[in-house]
Amino acid sequence: MTKDQKDPLFVLIKSLTKSEKRQFKLYVGRLGVNADSKFLNLFNVLDKSKKYDEKLILSSTDINKRQLANVKAHLYKQVLISLKLNPAHQNIRSQIREQLDFASILYHKGLYNQGLKILDKAKETAINNEEKNLAYEIVELEKVIESQYITRSISNRADQLAVQAKELSAANVLTSKLSNLSLQLYGVLLKTGYVKDEAEGKHIEEYFNARLPKYDIAELGFREKLWLYKAYLWYGFLMQDFLSCYKYARKWVDLFYEQPNMIQLNPVFFLKGNNYLLESLFFLRQKEKFDKRLEKLEKTLAEKNFPDNENVATLSFLYINLNKVNSFFIDGSFADGLYLIPQIEKELKSYKTKIDEHHQMVFYYKFASMHFGAGNNLDTIFYLDKIIKNKSLTMREDLLCFSRILSVIAHYEAGKDEHLETDLRETYKFLIKMNDLHEVQKELIRFIRDLGDVYPQDLKYAFKDLLEKLKIFENHPYERRSFLYLDIISWLESKISNTTVGQVIRDKYLDQKK
Known part of the structure; x- marks a missing residue:
């Protein structure tokens, strides 16, 4: 991999849109003293460069070699602050964190009542949006304030906060166990793929059962159900139980369609769930269901209110195109799907720094297999190489x-x-x-x-x-x-x-x- 792809600052600057670059310069320019600053000069050089070139930086600015690391670190931080202030990067989580910061400031200034009011609203927002980690953090700050300033607005305030903290803590512990199990199984799947023999299958079965926490499905919230379905999904894939995969991937996706506000808050999980639902249908050779689900996903992505950012755009490209290719595998119409390959390859170049190497190789294997199915053996060899x-x-x-x-x-x-x-x-x-x-x-x-x-x-x-x-x-x-x-x-x-x-x-x- 080349140097320009490895340098985090260069990659960050190259990922900025025109409006984000304009906002950064406005943000920096709010103070006249920054007009000729070293970090702004560095930004301008990197913005115009096609690759990271340290010699060019040193010759084009008044930054010396010993200063470069510190100037880069400062510029990186300023770019992130500028992005944080951009409305396009604001969401419920950032809004709750902002309210939490405001409440902390008011608390340190001794304005307890004002801080508690902000925390109460922020907590309600966090709970309604299944942000239980943030809700727990808010309750803990409320306890700190109440312990120093008794508001007497609610007689059983201490008991109420204690109960809330206990409930949120229990939910977070359960979520943590489920998410740990899910991620560990996913790690095994990425590393080795499906189980290879009886001994490996028995090991995965014992591993799963030993780490699956006890739960009551009726008491689980959105977040807990999501991680539960994920854990069962990875287990199903490892064991090649594709009916089970379909069952839990469908539960995963339906969870979002039942609570559309969660699509706004967690678009990445929504996309991933749809991808695994399609993958399950692909292995089950259910083409009609597959095509309907793919069409439904494309329609959802085309809606005006669907979240729009670089990460979502990258995943949308990845999952839509992988599954478009898979559609031709189900019924063997490989030759009909060959037109997709040059289109996808062209777009892949624009996602070069955003799509990991593993997924790029999956595309190449799909391309090779499609050419093999169509009888184009030399093209098959080209992509496999x-x-x-x-x-x-x-x-x-x-x-x-x-x-x-x-x-x-x-x-x-x-x-x-x-x-x-x-x-x-x-x-x-x-x-x-x-x-x-x-x-x-x-x-x-x-x-x-x-x-x-x-x-x-x-x-x-x-x-x-x-x-x-x-x-x-x-x-x-x-x-x-x-x-x-x-x-x-x-x-x-x-x-x-x-x-x-x-x-x-x-x-x-x-x-x-x-």
């Missing part, structure tokens, strides 16, 4: 493994088998290193390795023989994970019937609908 040659990618070991397997198949299909033995040997070593060499992979690698000894007239029989061997794993609780990444069964059937993978999947989809 982007993943295989990426030495910095540490997440989704399963993605790395299946990229190598698909690459071997694509090389064979394209007739580029001059290095087949070497590729097979490297893939075999890689799978062993990743502890991902299972029966499906073994059979497939053994088959491709031995293809050179098969006479042309016997090829179809060899494919049929491998198909029979792999069919028994199609519904195996752990071996079937191979088919989630690469539809090897359909590939073999396409070789036997002398057609494309896409046509085989299309025929299966139409048979399923009958």
Whole structure:
């Protein structure tokens, strides 16, 4: 990764919109003394630069090398303060925090009653918007003020605050346990993907049950339900229980549609919930439901009151486009979806600093798989090479493994088998290193390795023989994970019937609908 992408200040300044840059200069210019300040000069240089260049900074300003770190830190802070003051970045949380700050100032000035009035309104807003951490913080400050200044406005004020603090604390503890479990399961999913064998499945099951706190669903608020559904969702994905994934992803999304104000406050969670709902429907091959949900999401995003910021825009791009691609996978219409690839690639460049490397690689795997389904093997190899040659990618070991397997198949299909033995040997070593060499992979690698000894007239029989061997794993609780990444069964059937993978999947989809 290049230096300009790593420098936080440069990336922050380049992320600013024209209006945000204008506001920053107005904010800085409110004091005439800042007009020729070093940090403003630094801002102007970085704003005009296409990449971070320390030599250019030092030659274009009166900042010396020893001062640069401090000036950068000061500029970074001033940009953030300017953004904080921008109405576009104001939300319920920032408004509550602001009221909390105001109340603290009034308290320190000895204006207790005024501080308590502000806190009371802020607490009501926090509770109504499920901001229980902030509500608890407010109650704690109320207790401090009441302990020093008895208002006598409510006779049981101390008891009331104590009960509120206890209830909020209990809710926050439950939320913390659920969010911890959810994030830990998500971390496992990102690191290793679906469970690979019975031992791993048992470990995840025990891990989940040991850490799932006791709860009464009727007593849970929005926040607690959200983290509960997330935890069950990740557990379902790890165990490849896609019906369970669909169930909890739907509960997650419906939670937002039942309380639309929460979409405004938590647009990121709303988007993520929809993405996992679509992913569940994708694995269940429910195209009609999938397309309806995708259309509903696009309509919601197009509404005028839907939150609009860089983070939301990035996630919207990511989830809408990944699922648009997935739609063509369900019914095998790969060739029909190829037009999306150059469009998405072009937009990906503008999100270069905002979309993490993992998701960029997922796009490349999808592109490769779509080309493979359409019979374009050289294009398949092109996109897989982007993943295989990426030495910095540490997440989704399963993605790395299946990229190598698909690459071997694509090389064979394209007739580029001059290095087949070497590729097979490297893939075999890689799978062993990743502890991902299972029966499906073994059979497939053994088959491709031995293809050179098969006479042309016997090829179809060899494919049929491998198909029979792999069919028994199609519904195996752990071996079937191979088919989630690469539809090897359909590939073999396409070789036997002398057609494309896409046509085989299309025929299966139409048979399923009958």
